[in-house]
Every structure is written in structure tokens, then in C-alpha cells.
Amino acid sequence: MSEISHDTGSHAHDDTHHYVNYFLIFIALCICTGISVLFDVFKGGIPKSALVFGVMAVAVAKALFVMTYFMHLKFEGAWKFIILAPTAILAVGLMIALAPDMAMHYYTNDAPQVKWVGGEHAEEVAETEHSEHSEHQHEHGGH
Amino acid sequence: MSHAPAKPAVHMGLPLPNSKLGMWLFLGTEIMFFTAFIGTYIVLYFGSPGWPTDNNITHLKIWAGGTNTFVLLASSYFVVVAHEAMAAKNYKKAWNFLALTMTLAFLFLGIKGIEYKGKFDHHILPGQIPETSLQAIRQVEGKLEGYVNETTDRLVPGDDPVHIKLLNVSTEAGETKDPDKKRQLDDLGLITAEFNRFRAEVSANTLELEEAQQRIENLHHLAVVKLKDGREITGAYFPEEPPKDAHAGHGEAEGEAKHAHRRETGDVSLHRPEVAKETRLILESNSNTAEDGSVQVSHQWVVLSPGDVEEVHHVGEGVEHIHIQSVIPYGNLFASMYFLMTGFHAIHVLVGMTLFVFPLLRGSRLDASWADWVENSGLYWHFVDLVWIFLFPLLYIVPGNI
Structure with missing residues (x-):
């Protein structure tokens, strides 16, 4: 089995036809990793949104390097789209489908953790908890 | 091929x-x-x-x-x-x-x-992190209970359920001939008493996180201290240690105010007072039975000088691994x-x-x-x-x- 596939594989598309300087790709990937760490080191000096955008852009760039060259997608036939397009659509679709729950909910979050984070002092929050079912609840509602 | x-x-x-x-x-x-x-x-x-x-x-x-x-x-x-x-x-x-x-x-x-x-x-x-102060207190309560039950089950012989064995700890301590075991049982009795007091306050929702932390620290330092004059004090013993008071950074006036506030509300201050180095501090607890039968516990910090102390037996070592975990929402x-x-x-x-x-x-x-x-x-x-x-x-x- 493997002999057959190897035979057809090596003749049908010979990777040696596409010379890639893999070491150069590796260096590029290392530089990308360095950039993401630098983003973290200098995160005080840049806007937070720029930091997140930059870090994620670097991650996408690295992913594209790996997929294009290490995984040889650049040299594969059109079948790669048949396999990757549906999964990519479903993967992104999943996040979009979940988005209403994180961004568009009508209710206010009323978890005890929210009270803790919202309270200025831990003690006050503790008091809120202790008096949860008592008349004092309204006093602490403003926190 | x-x-x-x-x-x-x-x-x-x-x-x-x-x-x-x-x-x-x-x-x-x-x-x-x-x-x-x-x-x-x-x-x-x-x-x-x-x-x-x-x-x-x-x-x-x-x-x-x-x-x-x-x-x-x-x-x-x-x-x-x-x-x-x-x-x-x-x-x-x-x-x-x-x-x-x-x-x-x-x-x-x-x-x-x-x-x-x-x-x-x-x-x-996952599932081990307290997300509110109450959860943190309840968690440490559970750990202490586990320690007390486990130790009781180990030290008291027999097939009785552990809540029956707990009642027999002092009897067992009186009967045993092995001095080592007697000491272990006595220690267990002291820790159980402290734990029961802790649990009662947790159930009554009167304990705040900071106070609970102080109590657990006191429990870690629980000791029986024999004095040269023959007295024996049981309590949280802090030898040769500068006080690490939680309010050390707040200045004295505020600390005083806090202290007064606690006394006013009938709450006993368990925070260690400021004392000079090289002194030994012990928190003495006295139980008094009032006329109506209710037991009232009063605490009092006793300052000792190193020369007063004859012998110290540490009781709280067994529970030193039990801490209040930090709250992470x-x-x-x-x-x-x-x-x-x-x-x-x-x-x-x-x-x-x-x-x-x-x-x-x-x-x-x-x-x-x-x-x-x-x-x-x-x-x-x-x-x-x-x-x-x-x-x-x-x-x-x-x-x-x-």
C-alpha cells in the first residue's frame, strides 16, 4: 500500500521541483515569535487594541508560513480548497454563532463574581454576600 | 523494494x-x-x-x-x-x-x-478555586473538617462512625497508656475545639475573610506553653517574631480606630498587637459559662518575656498545610x-x-x-x-x- 502510494506520490508531484529554503522560513517564524514577545514586553507603550491586533496578525502570519511552505499547500492542487474551505467556514461560523451570547445578551450579569470584582473592597463584597437575603441588600446594590 | x-x-x-x-x-x-x-x-x-x-x-x-x-x-x-x-x-x-x-x-x-x-x-x-470570600472560608472549613475527621478516625480505635469517635477523643486520651498517643489525642482535642468555634462562626455568617485568615494563622501557631511559674497557657503562640499585623501599613490611628470598632461591636480582636521584638505573645482564650448556660469565650493577648517560658508544645503543626486560598473570580x-x-x-x-x-x-x-x-x-x-x-x-x- 505504502509502496504504491509512494510511487504515485513521488511522480505525480515531486516536491523536489519546488525548491523552498525551509531554513529561511524557519528564521521568519522565529522573528515572528520574537515580535509577539516584544509586543508583550512593550505592552505599556502601545494601545491595547493595537497590541491585540498586532499579536493576532503575527499569529496569522506564522500560520500562513507554516501552511504554505511547511505543509506544502502552495504546491498542492485545487483539492486543498475543497477540504479546507468547508472546515474554515464552519470554524468561523461557530464563533459567529456563539457571538450573541457574549455581545448581545439583554440581561445584566448577576453572578457573585461580578459583585466581587465590582466592589471596591473585599470586605464590602463579603458583607453583600452575608446579607444577600436581608434588607441590607439595597444598600449595597449601588456598588 | x-x-x-x-x-x-x-x-x-x-x-x-x-x-x-x-x-x-x-x-x-x-x-x-x-x-x-x-x-x-x-x-x-x-x-x-x-x-x-x-x-x-x-x-x-x-x-x-x-x-x-x-x-x-x-x-x-x-x-x-x-x-x-x-x-x-x-x-x-x-x-x-x-x-x-x-x-x-x-x-x-x-x-x-x-x-x-x-x-x-x-x-x-478547575473546581478548586474559591471565587468569593465566603467560598474561600467554606473551603478552608471543609479542609479542617477533613483533617479532624481523618485524624480522629486514625487515632480512636473501633468501627464506630467518625462523629461517634469524635465524642470519645477525650475519653480515649484519658485511658491510653501510650504517652505519645495521649499527646496526639490531646492535640486533636484542642484543634477540634478551635475548629468547632470556627465552624460556628462560619455558620452564623459573622466571619469575614480577613478575620478568618487571622484565625487560621492563629490555629497554625496553636501551642501549649508551660511557664516557669507553673502556669500553662493554651493559645496561638508567636515567639520572637515582629508582628505582621494586617494593618501595619495603615498607621496607628487607623489601627486604633479599627480596634475600637471591633470592641464596640462585641467582636474580639484577634489581631496581634504591636509589641517589641524578642517578646513572646500568646492569645489566651477563656471559656466562661454564663448563668443562662451559654458559653462565652473571651480572648486576651498575653505578653511574655523569653525568660517566662519553660516549655512549648506546638499543636498546630498538623494543620500548617491548610491555608485559605486566594479568591480568584x-x-x-x-x-x-x-x-x-x-x-x-x-x-x-x-x-x-x-x-x-x-x-x-x-x-x-x-x-x-x-x-x-x-x-x-x-x-x-x-x-x-x-x-x-x-x-x-x-x-x-x-x-x-x-
Whole structure:
């Protein structure tokens, strides 16, 4: 089995036809990793949104390097789209489908953790908890 | 192999080996598998105001994540070189680079292991993290109860249930001939008494986190101190230690006010008063039975000089490992997501390593028949690398910045 596939594989598309300087790709990937760490080191000096955008852009760039060259997608036939397009659509679709729950909910979050984070002092929050079912609840509602 | 079949005249279907097509289809499902986790993580992150992002709290080590990114990138590079060497029929070189890949995979798991150990050491584990002060107090109550029950069960013989055995602790201490065991039982009795007092206050909801912390610290220092004048005091004993009062930084006036406030509300101050170095402090507790039968406990700090003390027997050593854990809102969700994502990734690393074991075991017999194997396991390995490329910024860098 493997002999057959190897035979057809090596003749049908010979990777040696596409010379890639893999070491150069590796260096590029290392530089990308360095950039993401630098983003973290200098995160005080840049806007937070720029930091997140930059870090994620670097991650996408690295992913594209790996997929294009290490995984040889650049040299594969059109079948790669048949396999990757549906999964990519479903993967992104999943996040979009979940988005209403994180961004568009009508209710206010009323978890005890929210009270803790919202309270200025831990003690006050503790008091809120202790008096949860008592008349004092309204006093602490403003926190 | 010389008897390999000839190339078919017409090649049907896709122009790639079936094994490679299978691997790519599998990787397609893997993409959805990991995006489901990442999507869930993003939803939970934005749905939880106050998600723990401080690396001192989450014990995420950016150096570890960054190093592991580099390790996986390098191993990915080595795999591709190995694949290239297989195509060039340089099997010795291919084997060497597969071995390097394997080494880096071990390195990755080692660094991951260090990170996981840090999580375990700091109890950053799903379902183990208190998210409010009440949960923190209840958790330490449960741990103390576990200690008391376990020790009672061990020290008191018989098949009685533990709540019956607890009643017999003092009887047992009176009857036993073994002085060692008697001391253990006496200690247990003292700790149980402190624990019962603690539990009563927790049930009455009168204990605040800071106070509970002080109480647990006092419990750690519980001792029976024999004085030169023959007296014996049982209480939290702090020898030769400058006071680490929780309000040390607040200035004296505020501390006084706080003290007064506590006295006013009938609450006993368990905070250690300021004393000079080289003095021994002990918190003496006295139980008085009032006329109506209720037991009232009063506490009082006694200042001793080193010369007063004849002998100290530490009781609280057995519970020194029991601490109040720090409160981390949404810590459990964080820990769940962290272990879910990095754990499944680590499983993928293990699977990749298993795939590499087979060609490595061939040793010098590695030949052309393994070319597809190396290529396909290489594809899988690149995917493992890809997942980490996204997990690293999403777990280590982005939180707290968006």
C-alpha cells in the first residue's frame, strides 16, 4: 500500500521541483515569535487594541508560513480548497454563532463574581454576600 | 523494494496518495475541533467581567509559552527537513532530523510539565478555586473538617462512625497508656475545639475573610506553653517574631480606630498587637459559662518575656498545610479552559510523538517505503504547531489587553 502510494506520490508531484529554503522560513517564524514577545514586553507603550491586533496578525502570519511552505499547500492542487474551505467556514461560523451570547445578551450579569470584582473592597463584597437575603441588600446594590 | 508495481497508466481521482488525502481530511476535522475550544474560550472570556488576567494570579509564565512556541517551530522545521531528506533518499539524515524532532517534543512536554506543576502547586485547578470570600472560608472549613475527621478516625480505635469517635477523643486520651498517643489525642482535642468555634462562626455568617485568615494563622501557631511559674497557657503562640499585623501599613490611628470598632461591636480582636521584638505573645482564650448556660469565650493577648517560658508544645503543626486560598473570580472557568486547551494540545503532541516512534525504530533500515509515513506524520506535526501558534497569544498575551 505504502509502496504504491509512494510511487504515485513521488511522480505525480515531486516536491523536489519546488525548491523552498525551509531554513529561511524557519528564521521568519522565529522573528515572528520574537515580535509577539516584544509586543508583550512593550505592552505599556502601545494601545491595547493595537497590541491585540498586532499579536493576532503575527499569529496569522506564522500560520500562513507554516501552511504554505511547511505543509506544502502552495504546491498542492485545487483539492486543498475543497477540504479546507468547508472546515474554515464552519470554524468561523461557530464563533459567529456563539457571538450573541457574549455581545448581545439583554440581561445584566448577576453572578457573585461580578459583585466581587465590582466592589471596591473585599470586605464590602463579603458583607453583600452575608446579607444577600436581608434588607441590607439595597444598600449595597449601588456598588 | 524491487518488486514494486508499475505506475498505473491512468491515475484516477485526486492526484495525491490516499493516505495523504486521509490525513488532510482528518486535519480538517481537527481544525473544527480546536476552533470549538478557542471559540468557547473567547465567549467565556467576554462573558466574564473580571476574568483573571494578572500573570501573578494565574501563574501563566510567558517565558514558558514563548519558549514552547520556539521549540515547536524548530521541531516543525526539523520534520520538514526530514521529509525533504526522505525524498532525496538520504535516510540517515532523515532519521537524525526525526530524532531531533522527537527530542524537541520531549522538551515541549517538559516545559509544559513545569507549567502544570506550578498550577498544581498554587491550586489553580478547575473546581478548586474559591471565587468569593465566603467560598474561600467554606473551603478552608471543609479542609479542617477533613483533617479532624481523618485524624480522629486514625487515632480512636473501633468501627464506630467518625462523629461517634469524635465524642470519645477525650475519653480515649484519658485511658491510653501510650504517652505519645495521649499527646496526639490531646492535640486533636484542642484543634477540634478551635475548629468547632470556627465552624460556628462560619455558620452564623459573622466571619469575614480577613478575620478568618487571622484565625487560621492563629490555629497554625496553636501551642501549649508551660511557664516557669507553673502556669500553662493554651493559645496561638508567636515567639520572637515582629508582628505582621494586617494593618501595619495603615498607621496607628487607623489601627486604633479599627480596634475600637471591633470592641464596640462585641467582636474580639484577634489581631496581634504591636509589641517589641524578642517578646513572646500568646492569645489566651477563656471559656466562661454564663448563668443562662451559654458559653462565652473571651480572648486576651498575653505578653511574655523569653525568660517566662519553660516549655512549648506546638499543636498546630498538623494543620500548617491548610491555608485559605486566594479568591480568584472566574478562576475555575479559567483553569478549565487552560487545561482543556493545553491538555488536548499536549495529547496531540503525544500522538505525534507516537507517530514518529515507528520510523525511528527502523533505525538504519529506514527506507523509501516510509516516505509517506514521514510526510503524513509531518503534516500532523505541523498542525500541532499551528494550534500552539494560536494558543500562545490567546492564552498568554491577549487576556487583559482587550
